[in-house]
Amino acid sequence: MENVKLGMLDGFLTKSHQKSLKSLFRRSNSSKSNGGGGGGGDGGQDSPSSAVNSPKPIPQLSPFANSVVSRCSKILRIPTEELQHHFDTQLPESVKELLTYARNFLEFCSYQTLHVVSSRPDYLSDKEFRRMTFDMMLAWESPCVENKALDKETASSSNQEVEDEDGWSFFYSSSTNMAVQVDDKKTVGPEAFARIAPGCAAVADIITVHNLYDALTSSSGHRLHFLVYDKYIRSLDKVIKASKNTLASSIGNLQLTEGEIILDVDGTVPTQPVLQHIGMSLWPGRLTLTNTALYFESLGVGLYDKAVRYDLATDMKQVIKPELTGPLGARLFDKAIMYKSTSVEEPIYLEFPEFKGNSRRDYWLDICLEILRAHRFIRKNNLKEIQKSEVLARATLGILRYRAVREAFHFFSSHYKTLLAFNLAESLPGGDSILKTLSSRLVLLNSGASQHDVSSPSKRQANLSPVSLIALTQLGFTLQKEVNLDGEVIIVGEVCVGEINPLEMAVKQSLLNTGRAEAAQATVDQVKVDGIDTNVAIMKELLFPVIELANRAQRLASWEKPYKSTVFLVFTCFSILRGWIRYVLPSIFVFFAVLMLWCRHFNKGKPLEPFRITPPHNRNAVEQLLTLQEAITQVEALLRAGNIILLKIRALLFAVLPQATDRIVLLLVFVAAVFAFVPVRYIILLVFLEAFTREMPYRKDSSDRWVRRIREWWVRIPAAPVQLIKPDDNKKKKS
Structure with missing residues (x-):
């Protein structure tokens, strides 16, 4: 059964609660009372607000988990006991079992809070958001009262408001800041990251979240430190703002269509141009990738010429692959990508010169293929309107995350470790099952989910929301104007409280097969010889x-x-x-089958002896x-x-x-x-x-x-x- 996902607010937020939520976005100028922060524009506090300012601990939770839940309670303006009541009454019994109750309730509160917080366009720039989400992951790893993973001092908290210099922070903590200022030595594991991070669609994608964790923890012993997580979110915020600025300054020159978003630009630095090869001609210029096309602007006398558009959206038998280039047609340098389609007379080669390596070319190859494969997925499944926009939003967010990790940590994805969802589905064993599951869930998308009663399990199953599209719109990008994105929209579809949805199951199965494929590939690499x-x-x-x-x-x-x-x-x-x-012939097959069973029975657990070869004389x-x-x-x-x-x-x-x-x-x-x-x-x-x-x-x-x-x-x-x-x-x- 599909459980309640991110948001479920219209089931239990009253109009007075919604008004008090707006006060969280304004600095309260009134002095604080003993219990916590004031209403900031409500003109007083009613009984529920007073209960929020004095949250009661949940007996089943650990002290640190209680501190996270209390902060969620204050952000949602709902008392902790009322949150627990809604969790007990509105979710199925399968997620309220004794052994998993604490963790599932923590997920429930975290997902609601992430939905409210992410409705503000500049939430990624708030350090308190980064600290809060990291604390959710820490609490997820030690949710029960029996857990001793976090220090007792860290978990002890009163309920005073913490405001930053700008005065718009959502978050509250103890006067000693113990619940917020977590020891830098506290780290987060992969499961906690995979359960909490996709709750905010801008931070992680459910398909690539494990690869994102591997990229962030590649140099920290496979454990995520707050400083690394904080740097990643800040880099993501910087990339998103840079992309919006580039979009605003390039609309006239590129003549972008409605809903077209600029994902990256290269060739603006004179020492690192992009070279376009057509036949024997070669021109430096600037290359721009959007969510529908590639644009190349040749550099004239101090100015860029009119952009040439290479379409990635329509079906024109496009081919994008790595290629060798060089002067006068010589194939010397492995630093280019080739674009070929029925719209061009001959292949176009785009070269990315650099002194050593070809990482720059590989990055552009990855992001161009991601957009191309996203549009192929749309055409193959005949997706229209909201489903199409959701697919493009997922690809767009993936590229923005890839840029953020690449710029912050100089990360370059490998075959199975890419941060791009559609590229990953192409390379993973069983990746077609991921795309099939994604397609079946896209059919259930409904932009007007807020108009339905989500308290009904059958309706929750029948209607999912375009979480990636909503997240992209909340960040300031516009893919589809007619989508309903009011404050009451219910985000249902990416993460499930206490459950693993079908998309997560498909990803986990593919990752299991990937481990076997990588282990087999490692043995292949060991036996490769030269000569x-x-x-x-x-x-x-x-x-x-x-x-x-x-x-x-x-x-x-x-x-x-x-x-x-x-x-x-x-x-x-x-x-x-x-x-x-x-x-x-049948006897030969039976002989080999018997031989294999014999070896399996008598050589069980024994490593295979290496094949001894006497190499010839070195030449x-x-x-x-x-x-x-x-x-x-x-x-x-x-x-x-x-x-x-x-x-x-x-x-x-x-x-x-x-x-x-x-x-x-x-x-x-x-x-x-x-x-x-x-x-x-x-x-x-x-x-x-x-x-x-x-x-x-x-x-x-x-x-x-x-x-x-x-x-x-x-x-x-x-x-x-x-x-x-x-x-x-x-x-x-x-x-």
């Missing part, structure tokens, strides 16, 4: 049983030991005549180049011989040599008659006898003579003509 000779030696040792079996069969067919060859010939012919030959660079040249020459000779055979067959098919054609026609008719009237076992027997007895002393001379005649006949067959046409390379230089 042609070394790899050939390894392959020979691995194929030794097959090579040895082929050598033994060759020795039998050469009749070096007539007795053994005769026995093998008689036994094989008898098997073919009796029809036993059809059981050979210097020149010798390796000569070996490579020789191998290439041999491959070229094989290709040439194969082409000659095909051209001679073409000549026979088109009767270039009539006499040879007549013989081939008679041979084909005879073979067709044999296959039509002779049983297959006799055909197999005849082929085997002819091949195996070719080297018999009684047949060797006649066989050699027939082979010689056939070779001489084949030499006299002419090859069909081939004409090489030089391609037209007159390409117009484009500006």
Whole structure:
């Protein structure tokens, strides 16, 4: 059963409570009473407000969890006992079990609070928000009264208001600041982060939250410190404000469409331009990515020319991939991406020069593919209006988070550790199940969720809200103007109190498969070796049983030991005549199956012994180049011989040599008659006898003579003509 998610306020907030919520956004100029902060614009305090100022501890919670709940109570303007009452009466029994009651109630309060706090556009810039969310994660790890993870002094709190210099902070704590100023040594684990952070859609995405945690804790022993978390949120706030400023200054120059958001711009620094290659032409300029297209503005004489738009939204068979570039078309530098679609005559190459590495190119490749795959997901599932905007909002927030982590921690995602949801779904094993689950949940989206009674479980299941779209709109971006984003909107759909929703289950299953894939890939990386000779030696040792079996069969067919060859010939012919030959392949499969079961039973728990290889003599660079040249020459000779055979067959098919054609026609008719009237076992027997007895002393001379005649006949067959046409390379230089 789907549980109550973020927000559920219209079920238990009265009109007077909603008015008092507005007072949280204004500084209270009245003096504080003994119990806590004043009403700030309400003209007095009613009974519920007094109860809020003196929150009662919940017996099932630890002291620190109680301090977090009390702060949530003051933000929501609802007494803690009333919060507990709504939790007990409006949520299903499955989340109120004794062992999980404290943690689920903490999630309930946290999600409501995060919904209220995130309704303010500049909440990311408030340090108290960052501290509060971090405290929620700490409390999630030690919610019960039995937990001793946090110091008792940290949990002791009175209820005095804490206001920052600007006077708009939402948060309250003890006079000693113990509940807020948590010891820097206190850290958060992955499960706590994965449960609390997605409660604010701007901070984390439920699909990539585990990768985000890994990125933030890569240098801190896989535990999240507040200083790192604080730096991440500040960086995210900076990126969002920079993106809004860029959007405001570039609308006229780029001629953006309605709902188009600028995600990143590169090439504005003269020392780090973006180079556009079209054919043999090369132009520096500025590259801009929006949620629907790429824009390139060539740099003219001190000014940028009109932007060229490369669409990512419509279906034009777009291809974006890494590519090599260089001067005059030389493929030297792995620092570019290629864009190709039906709207451009030839591929466009966008190069990102840097002194070392290709991280700049990889970043742009990731974010361009994220937008491209998001639009493909929209088209594949035929999403319209609100669902389409939600998908683009999810991709947009993912790119903004990726920018924030990259700029703050110089993080570069790997194959399975990307922070972009649609890229991750493409790379994860079973990632298609994530997209399928996401699609099924998008169908339930309803922008007017606030108009429904969320106290009804059936209606809660039938209507979810576009949480990413709402979060993006609250941050100051506009994707869809007609979406209902009033203060009472109910955010339902990303996180569940006490439950793991289907999207989380799909992600967890994919991550489990990813662990196995990464472990297997680690073993592959360990056995990779350099050098042609070394790899050939390894392959020979691995194929030794097959090579040895082929050598033994060759020795039998050469009749070096007539007795053994005769026995093998008689036994094989008898098997073919009796029809036993059809059981050979199944017997091989059964043999390997029995061998694997044998090894599994007797080698259980034992590590596999390494395969011992004696490498050949080490060769210097020149010798390796000569070996490579020789191998290439041999491959070229094989290709040439194969082409000659095909051209001679073409000549026979088109009767270039009539006499040879007549013989081939008679041979084909005879073979067709044999296959039509002779049983297959006799055909197999005849082929085997002819091949195996070719080297018999009684047949060797006649066989050699027939082979010689056939070779001489084949030499006299002419090859069909081939004409090489030089391609037209007159390409117009484009500006």
